[in-house]
Amino acid sequence: MAYGMALAVLADPTRRKVFERLRTGPRAVNALAAGLPVSRPAVSQHLRVLKEAGLVEERSEGVRRIYSVRREGLAELRDWLDSFWGDALDAFKREAERSHRERGRK
Amino acid sequence: MAYGMALAVLADPTRRKVFERLRTGPRAVNALAAGLPVSRPAVSQHLRVLKEAGLVEERSEGVRRIYSVRREGLAELRDWLDSFWGDALDAFKREAERSHRERGRK
């Protein structure tokens, strides 16, 4: 039921914005909070929630904490989402969508 | 930005449970609310939110309202999720791990 936690965590707009900023690569809290309409502690709290949900991972680099996305945390949510295309009646359509989606992955 | 609304809508556990019950096929509100730990009006409110988000569609059948999943509402969310499997992210992570190894253990 980890996809439920991923959904709840990614539901918040500012937290999702923080998460999306990590899509281009790992960043420090300082850089993540820059430009956001909330304070830096708020970003820290969001990162804490993201980490507890397994969506990001953290590493220390001197005095900075570098955060990066953890794709394993997203995998279960993606599988759950795909389960709505699992109808036997739409098997043909499902296969077409899936092969189209695999373009550009891995 | 419709994936944000889909995330917010699917974040609620009971609402997600209602949505999952529609995965096997269209159902009436009566059947959807049966067995759930909440009242029937609560289910109606959830269905209203799901409909406004474009995740379900409704049709009248006599005195009953039949709801069914709308996969187009899930498509954008799925695409957003897949955007985290880009090649750029892989390159960043590999580089980060490599430089971290070269620096030696902490």
Next chain:
DNA sequence: GCTTACCGTAAGTCATGGCTTACGGAATGG
């Protein structure tokens, strides 16, 4: 040493939204 930068945590405030009960409208059956 001292200072500065970077970050996490605590406590408290306040809005959001999910739930309930109560009600009203529309279609079917007798």
Next chain:
DNA sequence: CCATTCCGTAAGCCATGACTTACGGTAAGC
């Protein structure tokens, strides 16, 4: 025509959580 079934809506209560300010702790530079 009346009762019943099925459902949406309104009003109100209350818990959750997102945000702020204030503080403490740690690493690097002087």
